[in-house]
Amino acid sequence: MSDRRLDLAATGPALFIILCIAAGLGVDSYSQYVIALAIVAILVGAALVVLVGLARCITLASGSIMALGAYASTLAVLDLGAPYLVSLLLALFAGAAAGWLIALPGTRFRGHNLAMVTLVFQSVCIILIRQSTWLTGGAEGIRVPSATVFGWTIVSDLGFLVLIGVLAAAMTLILTILLRGPFGKCLQAAANNEIAAEAFGVNVRGYLTAAFIVSSIAIAFAGALAAPRIRILDPDSFGILESIFLLAYPIVGGMQSVWGGLLGGGGLRILPELLRPVADYQELFYATLVIVIVMFFPGGLTELLRRGAALIGRSGRGRLSKAIAPGTPWSGTIPAVALPIPAPTPERAEKLLLVEAVDKHFDALHAVDAASLAVPVGAIHGLIGPNGAGKTSLFNIISGFLAADGGRIEFAGEPLLDLRARDRIRLGITRTFQNVAVFGQLSCLDNVIIGRGCNGVVEAMGASFDRFIAGAPTLQARREALAALDSAGLADQAQSLAGALSLGDQRRLELARAIVSSPKLILLDEPVSGVSEAEAEELRQLLLRINAERTIAMLVVEHNIPFVARLCRTLSVMGAGRVVAEGKPAEVIALPTVRQLYFGEEGPA
Amino acid sequence: MLAELGPVLIAGIKFGAIYALAALGLVVVHKATKTVNFAHGAFAMLGAFASFLIVVRWQWPYWAAYLLIPPAIGLVAAAIEFLILRRLRRADMFTVVIATVFLGIALAEGFRLTYNTELLAVPSPFAGAPFVVGGVYITRDTLWVITGALLAAVGCVILFRRGKLGRGMRAMASNIRGAQLCGYSIDHIYMLAWFLGGVLAGLAGVFIAPVTGVSVDLSIAVITAGFVAGVIGGFDSPRGAILGGLLLGIAESLSAAYVSSAMKNCISFLLLFVVLMWRPQGLFPERTARSV
Numbered sequence: 001m002s003d004r005r006l007d008l009a010a011t012g013p014a015l016f017i018i019l020c021i022a023a024g025l026g027v028d029s030y031s032q033y034v035i036a037l038a039i040v041a042i043l044v045g046a047a048l049v050v051l052v053g054l055a056r057c058i059t060l061a062s063g064s065i066m067a068l069g070a071y072a073s074t075l076a077v078l079d080l081g082a083p084y085l086v087s088l089l090l091a092l093f094a095g096a097a098a099g100w101l102i103a104l105p106g107t108r109f110r111g112h113n114l115a116m117v118t119l120v121f122q123s124v125c126i127i128l129i130r131q132s133t134w135l136t137g138g139a140e141g142i143r144v145p146s147a148t149v150f151g152w153t154i155v156s157d158l159g160f161l162v163l164i165g166v167l168a169a170a171m172t173l174i175l176t177i178l179l180r181g182p183f184g185k186c187l188q189a190a191a192n193n194e195i196a197a198e199a200f201g202v203n204v205r206g207y208l209t210a211a212f213i214v215s216s217i218a219i220a221f222a223g224a225l226a227a228p229r230i231r232i233l234d235p236d237s238f239g240i241l242e243s244i245f246l247l248a249y250p251i252v253g254g255m256q257s258v259w260g261g262l263l264g265g266g267g268l269r270i271l272p273e274l275l276r277p278v279a280d281y282q283e284l285f286y287a288t289l290v291i292v293i294v295m296f297f298p299g300g301l302t303e304l305l306r307r308g309a310a311l312i313g314r315s316g317r318g319r320l321s322k323a324i325a326p327g328t329p330w331s332g333t334i335p336a337v338a339l340p341i342p343a344p345t346p347e348r349a350e351k352l353l354l355v356e357a358v359d360k361h362f363d364a365l366h367a368v369d370a371a372s373l374a375v376p377v378g379a380i381h382g383l384i385g386p387n388g389a390g391k392t393s394l395f396n397i398i399s400g401f402l403a404a405d406g407g408r409i410e411f412a413g414e415p416l417l418d419l420r421a422r423d424r425i426r427l428g429i430t431r432t433f434q435n436v437a438v439f440g441q442l443s444c445l446d447n448v449i450i451g452r453g454c455n456g457v458v459e460a461m462g463a464s465f466d467r468f469i470a471g472a473p474t475l476q477a478r479r480e481a482l483a484a485l486d487s488a489g490l491a492d493q494a495q496s497l498a499g500a501l502s503l504g505d506q507r508r509l510e511l512a513r514a515i516v517s518s519p520k521l522i523l524l525d526e527p528v529s530g531v532s533e534a535e536a537e538e539l540r541q542l543l544l545r546i547n548a549e550r551t552i553a554m555l556v557v558e559h560n561i562p563f564v565a566r567l568c569r570t571l572s573v574m575g576a577g578r579v580v581a582e583g584k585p586a587e588v589i590a591l592p593t594v595r596q597l598y599f600g601e602e603g604p605a
Numbered sequence: 606m607l608a609e610l611g612p613v614l615i616a617g618i619k620f621g622a623i624y625a626l627a628a629l630g631l632v633v634v635h636k637a638t639k640t641v642n643f644a645h646g647a648f649a650m651l652g653a654f655a656s657f658l659i660v661v662r663w664q665w666p667y668w669a670a671y672l673l674i675p676p677a678i679g680l681v682a683a684a685i686e687f688l689i690l691r692r693l694r695r696a697d698m699f700t701v702v703i704a705t706v707f708l709g710i711a712l713a714e715g716f717r718l719t720y721n722t723e724l725l726a727v728p729s730p731f732a733g734a735p736f737v738v739g740g741v742y743i744t745r746d747t748l749w750v751i752t753g754a755l756l757a758a759v760g761c762v763i764l765f766r767r768g769k770l771g772r773g774m775r776a777m778a779s780n781i782r783g784a785q786l787c788g789y790s791i792d793h794i795y796m797l798a799w800f801l802g803g804v805l806a807g808l809a810g811v812f813i814a815p816v817t818g819v820s821v822d823l824s825i826a827v828i829t830a831g832f833v834a835g836v837i838g839g840f841d842s843p844r845g846a847i848l849g850g851l852l853l854g855i856a857e858s859l860s861a862a863y864v865s866s867a868m869k870n871c872i873s874f875l876l877l878f879v880v881l882m883w884r885p886q887g888l889f890p891e892r893t894a895r896s897v
Contacts, residue, residue: 056699060706105882111698112641113881115706116832120874123829131867240825244710251703280718287711295692296705 007468008069010180013258014173017042021165024158029454032157033229036164038269040226042170045249046175046258046267047218052247053255054184055211056191058111061102061118062219062246064125067238068094070227071129071136071222074144084147088167088224095220098125099103099213107208122243129235144227154228164225168320171218176258178214181464185446187211189439196437198422200430200513201453210457245283248290254300256441256448263301351410352377352553353398353521358407360393360577365391369577370407375521378551380543382564382585385574386598392525393556394574399431399523400424412520425453428520432510434529440499444509446491447498448481481516487546488512504535508542515546524556528563536560540567573597608823611741619747619831621668621854622754623813627831628838628846629758630805633765636841637798640690640698643705645806646828647712652678652810653819657725668728675807680867682803683796687832690799691792713824727814746815754812755847760806762843774798778841829870832879839887848889852876 017039024035044062051057054449072094084366098121106117129136130149136142140150147154147163154163178184189202190197197204227233245268252378272282281329325495355374360368368390385391396402398409400421409416411427419427430451439447454463454477460562485491488508493501498509507527527543528536540563546552556566573581573588575597588594627649634642642648655677656670689708693701731745765771776784777794785791809827817823834853838845853873860872880887 003813051796058702058706105878109881112643112702112832113836113885115643115702116836117881119829120877124871124874127867127871241710244706248707284711284714285716287707287714290707291689291704291711294696294700294707295689298696298700463791540815 014169017169036161041265041269043222044262047215048250049261051215058115061122063243064122066223069223073224091224095217099216103209103212120283146226177468182460191440201455244398268530354410356408382568383573389574390577410483430514431523434526436506438498445494483510484516617855617858621851625847625850626809628834630802632801632846642711646824647709648806649810649827650824652807653814656814675804678807679800679803683800686799725819729815839890842891845889
């Protein structure tokens with residue numbers, strides 16, 4: 001098998017549309033018209049899978065964006081005399097601008113507030129179209145001229161079907177490529193867990209903005225494609241109800257793949273033709289269908305079909321995992337042999353992380369008071385202290401999720417405090433989370449691939465296309481990710497959904513994700529909280545092994561003193577915001593000041 | 606000046622009082638259940654439709670509408686909570702919002718199908734000569750809407766703040782697990798919150814029916830106005846919902862009079878936008894204890 005191969009699965013939805021065109025060749029012109037509109041709906045459905053399914057943003061603005069695309073293209077033809085194909089480009093721009101405009105406030109909100117922001121956009125857009133009579137013809141609408149492509153004026157329904165089908169297939173292919181590639185995975189990660197995504201270099205607002213723009217471009221394009229066949233454009237056909245019904249496409253079809261948008265869009269668009277005798281009940285039926293699906297089949301039609309297929313016994317899985325199986329299978333348990341630990345020589349060891357006099361106030365509370373500590377290259381350093389001592393604040397300042405009020409942090413000689421959290425991974429700092437923060441809807445493998453930190457928005461879009469054409473760069477990423485999973489003892493779980501793992505395995509997955517980029521330092525936030533003693537011991541062995549094999553330094557914040565004492569070679573103890581003691585675990589814990597901090601006693605009891 | 610501005614302000618306060626009721630229902634449900642009920646507008650529409658049935662269709666006395674409809678809509682809301690929302694309790698906000706959006710559509714469509722007309726007119730409860738205050742005419746109807754709706758809203762706020770029910774809801778809102786440990790049943794509180802939300806929506810519907818008539822559009826008009834008023838006031842503050850409703854009503858009325866009636870909605874959306882961007886906690890948020 002060659003390393004370079006086209007990702008054929010990504011062409012599926014586009015091929016399906018081409019098949020629809022072929023099917024349209026042999027039917028009457030009304031059916032051709034219906035198929036053409038269904039193809040437009042498929043494109044809208046695919047676009048909404050990006051925004052609603054992957055990014056989990058509710059949008060009630062799709063109708064207005066379709067209108068913007070349709071009006072932009074039509075007005076370009078009418079007023080600027082642009083050829084139809086050029087006017088489509090204008091529709092793309094209109095869509096991009098609209099998506100960006102919604103994202104500007106939209107990425108700040110989730111849930112009901114986002115629904116409302118998009119509803120505002122929808123309503124204002126339609127009001128403006130209705131009011132700008134001089135441009136848009138107002139409520140009466142405008143006649144859309146026939147589309148002319150390369151001197152050929154399209155009037156027949158077959159002509160429309162072919163034109164709409166080919167262009168929609170091209171756009172759907174682009175959406176599918178983005179969705180299946182790193183872009184789609186990072187988008188899902190951003191929607192799954194914002195903080196973890198930021199920690200691994202995913203710019204959450206950037207990705208959500210990109211999702212709004214990409215989906216709006218495709219929706220506006222769909223509107224422009226449909227416009228010549230609609231003949232009369234008027235603002236009321238793109239109202240809020242239309243937006244709500246468009247929202248039903250991905251929900252009914254399924255929100256995890258383009259096939260969902262395809263099934264939902266195509267199905268819901270063709271259904272009214274089949275239900276012609278009871279056409280009046282169409283909206284009620286739609287709304288009920290959505291409620292039933294949300295309540296009982298959250299995966300939508302694709303999930304139902306998949307389950308049906310699984311029942312029949314035709315399982316398509318396994319092929320992929322075999323192709324990328326690592327060299328040695330994971331044995332299942334962590335070797336209990338005592339590992340040789342390279343003895344560090346603190347005098348000579350180069351300082352990797354240097355925290356100097358860092359300050360943090362929360363109003364009157366001095367949470368971190370001139371705290372200083374140092375972690376040498378390859379060391380395991382613990383940070384302990386009673387509740388409220390300022391450990392977590394200091395930890396969050398180092399990881400970049402909290403801004404310091406004063407002081408200095410240097411990492412490998414570079415100042416750290418001015419860097420955003422998501423940029424710190426590039427210097428070689430990663431972290432784990434006290435409340436495990438895996439990307440539950442992604443496979444373990446994809447979780448770890450995101451951990452590599454090459455997650456810029458444009459970068460990921462490019463990588464998605466690379467993956468489609470060649471597959472090669474991702475194969476490299478896969479190998480590294482599988483190696484990291486193997487180190488963490490999860491090689492056999494590579495294809496499992498992260499959200500389905502046990503708590504202990506999720507902690508291992510976090511570790512795999514933290515080490516895959518070969519960082520210099522891992523920040524461990526209470527790695528054994530909520531973990532049984534046996535599992536804690538296994539994790540300790542695992543951490544020691546990772547530290548020894550990959551020479552990754554670790555800074556551990558932890559309440560479990562015996563665990564920290566046996567894991568770390570040096571400790572810092574915090575109390576009331578200050579670092580009160582520092583040194584080897586046994587010595588530090590024996591100090592009277594430390595005992596007093598924890599037990600409030602004057603001397604050893 | 607007053608003769609010109611007066612009627613505009615009165616009209617604004619009249620709509621504002623109804624918006625306040627609508628917003629209050631949304632806020633009460635949100636406070637107790639952390640859910641924004643996008644079907645709230647449809648509940649109000651059902652209330653308005655019911656008052657058409659009672660007053661016009663069956664020719665019952667008007668007070669029967671005020672007495673019967675709010676609890677009836679409350680029961681409908683509680684039944685929907687029991688049948689649909691209860692099953693979605695472990696789903697995320699995204700799913701719940703989508704469910705209530707389509708629930709609203711289903712209810713509005715149900716109404717459209719049973720009564721396939723554009724607009725049903727409902728007469729005012731009070732006829733008779735208007736009052737004249739400082740040269741400004743105030744119809745009996747307007748006076749009734751303003752005083753009635755505001756009194757009901759204020760009564761609800763007091764109930765929420767003082768009553769046992771309100772305490773349970775607020776406890777539930779601040780810490781579900783804790784409230785359950787203190788003996789509050791999550792099922793009871795959620796159902797009660799929806800019941801109360803339905804009562805307020807029904808009442809808003811009865812008040813608004815003679816003003817705007819009954820149509821499918823009423824559903825979306827009420828939910829947007831209620832939502833905007835809620836956001837302006839601060840979505841967790843019942844007092845804010847009332848003030849936000851009044852503010853929105855007056856702003857709409859002023860912009861309809863001095864800008865253009867088509868831009869009325871744009872103005873209210875602009876208000877929503879400004880508040881969301883610059884003061885997401887609302888203009889009149891609940892005072893909360895500072896936690897350190």
